[in-house]
Amino acid sequence: xxxxxxxxxxxxxxxxxxxxxxxxxxxxxxxxxxxxxxxxxxxxxxxxxxxxxxxxxxxxxxxxxxxxxxxxxxxxxxxxxxxxxxxxxxxxxxxxxxxxxxxxxxxxxxxxxxxxxxxxxxxxxxxxxxxxxxxxxxxxxxxxxxxxxxxxxxxxxxxxxxxxxxxxxxxxxxxxxxxxxxxxxxxxxxxxxxxxxxxxxxxxxxxxxxxxxxxxxxxxxx
Amino acid sequence: xxxxxxxxxxxxxxxxxxxxxxxxxxxxxxxxxxxxxxxxxxxxxxxxxxxxxxxxxxxxxxxxxxxxxxxxxxxxxxxxxxxxxxxxxxxxxxxxxxxxxxxxxxxxxxxxxxxxxxxxxxxxxxxxxxxxxxxxxxxxxxxxxxxxxxxxxxxxxxxxxxxxxxxxxxxxxxxxxxxxxxxxxxxxxxxxxxxxxxxxxxxxxxxxxxxxxxxxxxxxxx
DNA sequence: AAAGCAAAAATTATCTATAACTTCGATCGA
DNA sequence: TCGATCGAAGTTATAGATAATTTTTGCTTT
Numbered sequence: 001x002x003x004x005x006x007x008x009x010x011x012x013x014x015x016x017x018x019x020x021x022x023x024x025x026x027x028x029x030x031x032x033x034x035x036x037x038x039x040x041x042x043x044x045x046x047x048x049x050x051x052x053x054x055x056x057x058x059x060x061x062x063x064x065x066x067x068x069x070x071x072x073x074x075x076x077x078x079x080x081x082x083x084x085x086x087x088x089x090x091x092x093x094x095x096x097x098x099x100x101x102x103x104x105x106x107x108x109x110x111x112x113x114x115x116x117x118x119x120x121x122x123x124x125x126x127x128x129x130x131x132x133x134x135x136x137x138x139x140x141x142x143x144x145x146x147x148x149x150x151x152x153x154x155x156x157x158x159x160x161x162x163x164x165x166x167x168x169x170x171x172x173x174x175x176x177x178x179x180x181x182x183x184x185x186x187x188x189x190x191x192x193x194x195x196x197x198x199x200x201x202x203x204x205x206x207x208x209x210x211x212x213x214x215x216x217x218x219x220x221x222x
Numbered sequence: 223x224x225x226x227x228x229x230x231x232x233x234x235x236x237x238x239x240x241x242x243x244x245x246x247x248x249x250x251x252x253x254x255x256x257x258x259x260x261x262x263x264x265x266x267x268x269x270x271x272x273x274x275x276x277x278x279x280x281x282x283x284x285x286x287x288x289x290x291x292x293x294x295x296x297x298x299x300x301x302x303x304x305x306x307x308x309x310x311x312x313x314x315x316x317x318x319x320x321x322x323x324x325x326x327x328x329x330x331x332x333x334x335x336x337x338x339x340x341x342x343x344x345x346x347x348x349x350x351x352x353x354x355x356x357x358x359x360x361x362x363x364x365x366x367x368x369x370x371x372x373x374x375x376x377x378x379x380x381x382x383x384x385x386x387x388x389x390x391x392x393x394x395x396x397x398x399x400x401x402x403x404x405x406x407x408x409x410x411x412x413x414x415x416x417x418x419x420x421x422x423x424x425x426x427x428x429x430x431x432x433x434x435x436x437x438x439x440x441x442x443x444x
Numbered sequence: 445a446a447a448g449c450a451a452a453a454a455t456t457a458t459c460t461a462t463a464a465c466t467t468c469g470a471t472c473g474a
Numbered sequence: 475t476c477g478a479t480c481g482a483a484g485t486t487a488t489a490g491a492t493a494a495t496t497t498t499t500g501c502t503t504t
Contacts, residue, residue: 007287008287008288008456008457008458009457009458010275010457011287033484033485033486034485034486034487035484035485035486043458043459044458044459044460045459045486045487046268046271046457046458046459047457047458049268049272049486049487050271050272050275053232053272053275053276053279054275054279057275057276057279057280058279059366065229065230065233065486065487066230066464066465066466066485066486066487067465067466067467067485067486068466068485068486078366081364081365081366081367082366084314084364084367085311085314085366085367085370088310088311088313088314089307089310089311091310092306092307092310142299142303142306143303144281144300144303144304144307145303145306145307148307148370230486230487230488231487231488232487232488255454255455255456256455256456256457257454257455257456265488265489266488266489266490267456267457267489268487268488268489269487269488271456271457287456287457288455288456288457288494288495288496289455289456289495289496289497290455290456290496
C-alpha cells in the first residue's frame with residue numbers, strides 16, 4: 001500500500017491514526033491528546049489537529065470543543081446503520097457500474113473472492129473482501145459515492161476487527177460467487193439484490209470479556 | 223439560525239465559508255487563501271486550515287498539497303450523482319422514520335410545504351424544502367445517515383442557487399403533499415417511492431452566460 | 445512578438461510560544 | 475466523612491514567526 005510520502009504530514013498522521021482506530025489498537029473512547037501524538041510523529045500539534053478534523057469527518061473520532069477528541073464509540077445500532085447505508089449505496093453503485101464491467105474485472109473480483117476464502121486471519125480476509133467490493137463498484141464512475149462507500153467500509157472493518165480480534169475460521173463466500181455469476185450473465189438486478197442482502201448480513205459471535213463473562217459481538221461480514 | 227458563539231473559531235469559519243460557497247458568493251474554482259481568510263475573520267491561519275479540512279470532507283472544496291484549496295467545481299454528472307444518492311438514502315431514512323412519525327410532525331411538514339409554495343425567492347424555497355425533508359426523516363434515529371444526507375442537501379442547495387441565481391417562480395409542490403398523504407394513511411412504501419422519484423427530478427432552465435450565449439442550467443428541485 | 449528563464453513576491457506548511465480552559469487532587473470547613 | 479473550594483498541572487486553542495514551495499513578473503533571447 002502506497003504510504004504517500006508526498007502528501008502532507010497531516011494526511012500521513014490521519015492515515016496512521018485511522019489505521020490504529022480501525023484495527024482496534026486504540027480503544028473506543030480513548031482520548032487522543034494532540035501533544036502526545038505530535039511528539040510521537042515528531043511534529044508540532046498543528047498538523048495533528050488537521051488530522052483530527054479528517055478523522056471526525058470519517059466518523060472515527062468525536063471532538064468536543066475545548067475538551068479534546070476521543071476515539072468514537074459504537075454499538076449494535078451503528079453496525080446496523082452502516083450495514084443499511086452500505087446496502088443502499090453499494091446497490092446504487094453496482095447498477096451504474098454493471099454496464100462498464102469487463103470480464104477482466106470480473107476475473108480479478110473472482111481472484112479476490114478466492115483470496116478471501118483462503119484467508120486464515122481477519123485482517124487479510126477484510127482486505128480481500130474490500131478489494132472485491134471495490135473492483136465491481138469502481139467502474140460506476142461516481143467519485144462522491146465511492147468516497148462515501150469507502151468511509152463506510154472503514155467503519156465496517158472496525159466493527160469486524162473489534163468482534164473477531166484474533167480467531168477466524170475460513171469460510172467460502174457463496175454470495176460473492178452468486179453476484180459474479182449474475183453479473184457475467186448480465187443479470188444486474190439479481191446481482192444487486194444479492195449484494196444488498198449480502199452486506200446486511202450481520203455476523204454474531206460470543207466473545208469473552210475482560211471480566212471473564214461472555215457477551216455477543218456483532219459485525220458486518222460481507 | 224444559531225450562530226453558535228460557543229463553538230470553536232474553526233467551526234465558525236467553516237460555517238461561514240460553507241454558506242458563501244453554497245450561495246454562490248464564491249465562484250467554483252476560486253482560490254481560498256488562508257491568510258486572506260484569516261485576516262478577514264481576525265484570526266491566525268491555524269483555525270482557517272482546520273475549517274478547510276471540514277469543507278473538503280463535505281465536498282465543497284478541494285485541496286492540493288502545497289498548492290492551496292479552491293472551491294469545488296461541479297457539473298451535470300455530479301448533480302445526477304447527488305440526486306441518486308439522496309434518493310437511495312432518503313428512502314432508507316424514511317422507512318425507518320415512518321413508524322415514529324406523529325401527526326404533529328406531519329403537520330409541521332405540511333406547514334413547511336406551504337411555506338415553500340409561497341416562497342418568492344430560491345433562498346427561502348430551499349430553506350422550506352430542506353425543513354420538510356428534515357422533519358420527516360429525522361425520527362429515523364440514525365445519526366450517521368442524517369449527517370450524510372445533510373451534506374448532500376448542502377450540495378443540492380449549491381446546484382440550485384447556481385442555476386436559479388435570482389429568478390424564481392412560485393410553484394405548488396404536489397410531491398410533498400402526496401408523500402404526506404401516504405404517510406398519514408400509514409402507506410410507507412408509497413411515500414418512499416414518491417420520495418425516491420421526487421428527489422431525482424432534475425429541473426432544467428436556460429441561463430444567459432456572461433458571453434451572452436444561453437446554456438442549460440441543471441439542479442435538483444426537491 | 446513568443447518562449448524561456450530568473451529573480452521577486454506571494455502563499456502554503458510547519459514550528460515555537462502564549463493564552464485560555466479543564467481536570468484532578470489536596471486542603472479546608474461543615 | 476462528605477462536600478465544596480482553591481490551586482497546580484495538563485491540555486486545548488490561537489497567535490506569531492520561519493522555512494519551503496509555488497506563482498507571478500519582468501527580462502532576455504530567438
